[in-house]
Amino acid sequence: MTRPAWTPLCVPHSAAPLAIHLGAKQAECYGCLAIPASWLTDGRWQPLKRFLPTRFRPDLSTPFLQPRPVPLPLWGWNLRSLLAREHWDQIRREAYRDCGYRCRICGMIGADWPVEADEVWACDDRTNVQSLETVTGICSACHGVRHWGRTSTSGKQAAALRHMAAVNGMSMQACQTLVQARMDEWLNRSERVWDLDISWVARTYGFPSRPDAAANAAAEHENLTRAAERSFF
Numbered sequence: 001m002t003r004p005a006w007t008p009l010c011v012p013h014s015a016a017p018l019a020i021h022l023g024a025k026q027a028e029c030y031g032c033l034a035i036p037a038s039w040l041t042d043g044r045w046q047p048l049k050r051f052l053p054t055r056f057r058p059d060l061s062t063p064f065l066q067p068r069p070v071p072l073p074l075w076g077w078n079l080r081s082l083l084a085r086e087h088w089d090q091i092r093r094e095a096y097r098d099c100g101y102r103c104r105i106c107g108m109i110g111a112d113w114p115v116e117a118d119e120v121w122a123c124d125d126r127t128n129v130q131s132l133e134t135v136t137g138i139c140s141a142c143h144g145v146r147h148w149g150r151t152s153t154s155g156k157q158a159a160a161l162r163h164m165a166a167v168n169g170m171s172m173q174a175c176q177t178l179v180q181a182r183m184d185e186w187l188n189r190s191e192r193v194w195d196l197d198i199s200w201v202a203r204t205y206g207f208p209s210r211p212d213a214a215a216n217a218a219a220e221h222e223n224l225t226r227a228a229e230r231s232f233f
């Protein structure tokens with residue numbers, strides 16, 4: 001396969017003058033600001049690091065994309081359930097804008113809409129706390145890999161595995177092994193009781209949880225687990 005001549009960038013509209021000043025050019029093939037792919041090997045990417053999708057970052061190593069399933073007891077305990085509608089809308093729309101409406105992981109855009117909001121959680125297996133680290137914009141194909149359980153019950157795992165292999169530069173077999181490891185980890189985590197830490201929202205935006213957050217998340221948890229049971233049995 002020939003190496004693409006250009007590497008797409010995630011540039012928010014407000015930062016376009018800076019990116020252009022640093023050497024980014026409009027690439028017709030992507031319809032966005034981009035840098036020559038050769039810059040990834042000669043160091044000239046570094047001033048544009050904040051705009052570079054993860055998969056192209058020379059300072060990071062693969063896997064760039066793998067499943068990050070939420071432990072079963074926390075299904076439904078997401079920002080959409082826990083925050084007022086207008087607060088969640090502001091957070092997700094800022095995530096879309098901040099990535100210039102291109103996937104932060106692979107640099108591409110989705111078939112139906114450019115990007116979706118991905119809540120990035122960290123699970124601490126010592127304290128059993130799942131903490132929100134950020135919300136970012138990624139394409140539907142990368143999002144499908146992140147939420148592997150949902151993808152596999154909808155019969156889309158073959159396409160998700162192909163996307164994962166392409167983004168990571170790994171074989172299908174190696175990706176399958178990685179998926180299995182993440183799902184084993186998920187089974188183990190799902191047997192434990194977890195606490196949730198969404199203090200990132202208050203720190204970043206100053207938004208409180210909605211007054212009925214716990215009841216609303218519990219209802220959403222019920223909906224999601226029932227739907228999963230229906231798809232399994």
Ligand SMILES: [Zn+2]
Nearest residue numbers: 103106139142
């Ligand atoms: Zn993507």
